[in-house]
Amino acid sequence: MVRAAPGHGGIVTAACAYHARVPTLRPCSRQTCRRSAVATLTYVYADSMAVLGPLSGSPEPHSYDLCEVHADRLSAPQGWSVLRISAPADEAPLYGA
Secondary structure: OEEOOOOOHHHEEEHHHHHHOOOOEEEEOOOOOOOEEOEEEEEEEHHHHEEEEEOOOOOOOOOOOHHHHHHHHOOOOOOOOEEEEEOOOOOOOOOOO
């Protein structure tokens, strides 16, 4: 089976499609950090708000994946607020079965 996809030059083979379903660890977006990301940070500029939530199911171009250390240390510029969203403990991962 072959299907069109934006990655890999537009072609994804059956073997590659398998790897697309396998969860991979994403690194922290901080430049020198080598830890795995556990949270995703996005900004809502209209509301002067930074939103930190559980790691998104896939990387997004206008968000930042952060490790636990950098997520805990997150602060916002003066006049901005930080909204921290935590996932329920019993929530299943976005990737899966």
